[in-house]
Amino acid sequence: MNKVLIIEDEVTTAAQVHEALAINSVEADIAKDGAEGIKMFNEREYDLVLLDLKMPGMDGEQVLTEIRKVDPFVDVIVYTNYSEFADIKKLTNIGIQGYINKGPKADLSELLETILEKLAPLTEEGVNKLIKHTPEELFDE
């Protein structure tokens, strides 16, 4: 049920994130640039968008703005190895739920954890699990 959209121009990186998500049972699509990403986002529903900031053509910030016009609620995590030049404050204003560093600090587990954590409260499985395993107090709420 959960579906992630990876917008990333670097083919190798995108493929690795895709595979890491797959072995954690999360489905993902890859868009190789901003324009394609927006097109795909408009065509089907995604639960989370992983967005590279520095891309040829439309950059991450423009893509984010477009996405927010359509859907102010979808989780967007931006990641870049260009951190010192990303205007995080501005991005936060447009609306992002997470920021991850690539480059020398790239950490796939951290990226995955962040994604899974964002998806968690909404997964079909998660909801079922929650009903199964939550302490009783939650039902008394």
Next chain:
Amino acid sequence: MNEEYIMQKEYSETISALRYSGDIKSAIAKCIEAIEHFPDNNFFYKILGDLYVQIDNFEKASKAYLEQLKRLHTRPDQFKIFARFYRYLENKTSEDFVREFRSTIAASIRSGDIAPGIAKQLSLFFGKEFITDPEILELFKKTDNDINLREVRKFIENKISTQDINIVRTIIDYRIASIDRHKSRQTDEYFISVSERLEMFDRALVLVKNINGFLHNPTGVRTLLRICRKLNDYSVAENSLVLNEKYIEDSDFNVQYELVYYYEFNKNDILLNRTLRKMRSSASSSAPIARTLYNFYLRFNMFDEAKEASLHMKQLASASNRSIQHHGRFEEQQIETEQGIWTKLQDLVSDQEHNRQMIAIRDLLKGFSHELGQPITNIRYSIQLHQMKIKKGVASTENIENLLKLILSQTERIGSMLARFRPIISSRSKAEYFNVFGRISAVFTDLNTRLETCGIKYSIIGDKFIHLWGDAIQFDQVFYNLILNSMQAIISHKNCGTITVIISKTKQEQVKISFSDDGPGIPNGITKQIFEPFFSTKEPSSEDGGEGLGLFIVWNILKMFNGSIRLNKEYAEGAKFDMIIPIKEGATKNE
């Protein structure tokens, strides 16, 4: 564990089992049964809603979701589940259906069936028709009349300082939708400035358009142009104003200031220069205007004009000096401050060359660290992915082989990148006198076979006797890069072409080299980016490099020669670059 909990658990397991087996009907029946037993559990309603969505019964799905909403408390993540469902409905069903659903929700809010925390989130989600907070409703009314402006301002500033932006946005939306504006002119202007400050430029623009007569005064025009500048999109301004020559003449200085940016955006050099000239006439007696103008000259590399403006600023300063005894203490201080700024500006001029080189180096490192980051990310991710697979017990020998291959290919990528940077970073820097015409001819001769294969002819025209002092091999790199770019552009377009180089000496002891081809030229939208590192129009995977370093290297080498390169935008038959390199004293040798 109590009995109820075990039962809920059993229900949910049965429902998901049925659901995954594809028997949605039975899953729905089971879910309804569960709800009968546990009418207060919101999760079963959510699941029921999703089940109905699965069989496209939106009517029942929305009813189930509404019931879920009524059982929600204030947890924001739970609200998000609803929000996502609503967006889904918007996409899948008719406008009427969604409107009906909204009014049902609104009715539930009014009858108190929905928790206040959730009602608040709904009002922020849906906008003003859902607002129930009496304080905000009161404020809506107050924004209709300027006599309340002080109070409104206080409220808004307070919300901004506490980061309560959603409420501010809702109030701005109320102003946008307002019809009767004849008593709220100042309030609306205030909300334009708020929207602009919060970077809600789209909303600011709608307000600008909605206020009658706002564009009849300079402040309004200036605001509109400034918002458009920040948005990087002047279409609204172009639709509302005729920004022609006459407009420049009739505008005041502040509007002209914005017009400069507009003409720069539009690449209209003629009107840009006209605006600057017009501004110069207003600068004759005003120091701040002179300073603004000076900054513009620097921005557009109009150094002669900048120098003149700087002189003019000095004159204005000494004029103030002469009358200093007539001024009070305050003016005295002010003049001192301004003098300080002028001194600094003068320093800036002499530092400018140095700064430019620093900027070039910084840009180079920026690009370099970005590009290096890509293969590093890939190497790290691939190793971490493999570790993940080992942990999960799904790693294979084939995986290891692929991993090693990938790491090797990524290090090769780093290597070839370093090789491309060599022309800039090579420390050979063997300075010598060289003949400009001769070096350029030699580069063409070296590439002659490739040029002939592509059907490209070339001609080098002009002064054969100009010499420069510097690293000749780096100088060659400028032309290797330009010629290779032209070749690729021409062959992508047609099967023959011409490259022309014209060399001349300017009055200021500079050599001017213009390099042009008759290829497809550089598309208008990207002319600003072409000198940025790693900007490329070519496919990254293509064999011709396409890493976007060519023009960046050219630009850097010219910087090392204290020179510059500009794209000639007037040239329409292809691409044309104009380079200027100062000839250092003693470098000219007439043969």
